[in-house]
Amino acid sequence: PHHSETNGVAERAIRRVKEGTAVTLTQSGLSEVWWPEAMMCYCFLRNAVDIQKDEKTAYEKRFGVPFSGPLIPMGAAIDYKPSSEKDSRRTHEFAASVLPGIFMGYSQQAGGGWNGDLLVLDQENLISANSASEIYLKRIPSEQINIMKDKDNFRFPVLTGALSQPADASTNKPRNPVSH
Numbered sequence: 001p002h003h004s005e006t007n008g009v010a011e012r013a014i015r016r017v018k019e020g021t022a023v024t025l026t027q028s029g030l031s032e033v034w035w036p037e038a039m040m041c042y043c044f045l046r047n048a049v050d051i052q053k054d055e056k057t058a059y060e061k062r063f064g065v066p067f068s069g070p071l072i073p074m075g076a077a078i079d080y081k082p083s084s085e086k087d088s089r090r091t092h093e094f095a096a097s098v099l100p101g102i103f104m105g106y107s108q109q110a111g112g113g114w115n116g117d118l119l120v121l122d123q124e125n126l127i128s129a130n131s132a133s134e135i136y137l138k139r140i141p142s143e144q145i146n147i148m149k150d151k152d153n154f155r156f157p158v159l160t161g162a163l164s165q166p167a168d169a170s171t172n173k174p175r176n177p178v179s180h
Contacts, residue, residue, distance in 0.1 A: 020046065021038045024041060024073070029158035030074070030158055033132050034104070037074070037137070038074055040106075041074040044106045046058075048069075049067075062112065062113075070118075070145070072154070073103070075102060075158060075159065076102070076103045076147060077100065077101075077148035077154070078100075078118075079101065080120050080140045081145075083141075098146065100122075100124075101122050101138075102123060103118060103120060103145075104119040104120060104121050105118070116142055119137045119138070120137065120138045120140045121137055126158075130166055134166070
């Protein structure tokens with residue numbers, strides 16, 4: 001405040017986050033109701049991968065080690081191992097014991113550190129929801145996630161139309177992440 005010479009720096013940082021968040025949503029095919037999750041995912045990945053002048057990322061400077069988790073864009077198709085009994089019953093006993101999901105971001109600790117969990121939107125929950133308020137995210141340990149790719153390319157099922165969102169997805173807020 002009261003230092004107009006720093007206003008440009010702050011305004012540029014805000015613009016970069018807004019533009020990055022908008023691109024994240026466009027790339028994923030998800031509606032703007034997911035803006036908060038897209039912003040968190042964009043900022044986390046930017047801090048984890050953008051190398052600064054001192055040859056370190058912001059994540060590495062903050063926590064003393066490079067980010068060692070998976071680098072996944074929001075909206076990418078994944079399979080996950082269910083951790084709840086209810087979800088386990090949804091798997092077929094003679095097939096892989098995983099469920100299809102969509103990667104939504106990184107579960108963070110206070111201060112911005114990563115706790116090892118990923119935020120996942122269950123595809124069945126997305127398909128069966130009548131409104132965005134019926135959609136909730138799951139926290140799944142990263143080692144229980146399998147990233148679905150076509151060759152080296154991430155798959156984005158909402159963007160390609162393989163999955164759709166509830167009609168009111170642009171006006172209703174989804175539920176906060178819960179541990180399942």
